[in-house]
Amino acid sequence: MEVKRTVVSGTLESSDIMITLEKGNGTIEIELDSTVMKQFGSSIRQVIEETLREQGIDSALVIARDRGALDCTIRARVQAAIAKAQEENAA
Amino acid sequence: MNLLRTMMFVPGNNPGMIQDAGIYPCDALMFDLEDSVAQASKTDARFLVQQALMHLDYPQRLVVRINDPSTDLGKKDLEAIVPCCKAIIRLPKTETADDVQQCADYIEKLEQRRGLPVGKTQMMAAIEGPEGVLNARSIAASSPRLIGIALGAEDYVTAMKTTRGAGEELFFARSMILHAARAAGIAAIDTVYSDVNNEEGFIQEVELIHQLGFDGKSIINPRQIKPVHRIYTPSEKEIEKALAVKAAIEEANRRGLGVISLNGKMVDKPVVERALRTLALAKASKALQED
Incomplete structure (x- = not known):
């Protein structure tokens, strides 16, 4: 699936992550800002990328602003963004 | 329960x-x-x-x-x-x-x-x-x-x-x-x-x-x-009363009696049901240990 329009999921509240999903240029590019960047930055990037690829997305720009979200929250927010992108594409 | x-x-x-x-x-x-x-x-x-x-x-x-x-x-x-x-x-x-x-x-x-x-x-x-x-x-x-x-x-x-x-x-x-x-x-x-x-x-x-x-x-x-x-959570008094009813049931069963009595009075079926429910509630809410 291709992301055609920008969609957002999540919030900037503690324990959450805000995911902005935009049209990509052939690869998955992740811009991450996190309160736990040093400890978990690479793990957060991995969860985001895995979730996108599981849903058949190979091209997207992801702007992620993390406030200490658990992996399951990161997955949920990415999945929600993808679902919203699909709805936008169908509209 | x-x-x-x-x-x-x-x-x-x-x-x-x-x-x-x-x-x-x-x-x-x-x-x-x-x-x-x-x-x-x-x-x-x-x-x-x-x-x-x-x-x-x-x-x-x-x-x-x-x-x-x-x-x-x-x-x-x-x-x-x-x-x-x-x-x-x-x-x-x-x-x-x-x-x-x-x-x-x-x-x-x-x-x-x-x-x-x-x-x-x-x-x-x-x-x-x-x-x-x-x-x-x-x-x-x-x-x-x-x-x-x-x-x-x-x-x-x-x-x-x-x-x-x-x-x-x-x-x-x-x-x-x-x-x-x-x-x-x-x-x-x-x-x-x-x-x-x-x-x-x-x-x-x-x-x-x-x-x-x-x-x-x-x-x-x-x-x-x-x-x-x-x-x-049932009170201590309620639990004690329910335990007494339960003991009366067991005594009646042991003696093969059809009628349950406690302190000389017959215990009706609804009283038995309420007592058993109180004990189940007390156990489930940890106010009474399991048998």
């Missing part, structure tokens, strides 16, 4: 509350996808609750309140939550037995499609309006999946052109729901008490619904757990 003294609402789009909810000693958690979630956040909440059910461990019974299952939103909620096989599905604003049956039919389709055991997903129905209250009996008996019915008073009092007061305004609805639940052999759960800072008013309401016979109460704050459990 499966206790349902406290069922705590957890807003479905709040990751912090969802991840911490397991630490509270309530009997059930109810993740809400309906009224506490803004329309624009419905998709976010659905995926968040689904992921929490799949990846977090909770010691409590789990319930998910879905959006109206006759709408696209409600169907998407069912498609996300039913396959997790972790939560009781709570229907909002139930007005007729048909509302429950249509939702049960959709759940059955999902169970079949996903290869899940058909009939395993349980349901609860919230009754939140005069139509639902008047149909409480048929709603309570509408599906074998239904484990309980609950009163939602805020919408109900609005529809009745009144407001929440000392409880007179809910007397008919509570009585209908309780009778319907008891006739169907399922649980009856009372409505929320929204004024979290009014502990005295809350305790009075819990004492009232406990005396009426409700199994428990929907709550909105962890502070409300302790008072409900205290009121619902």
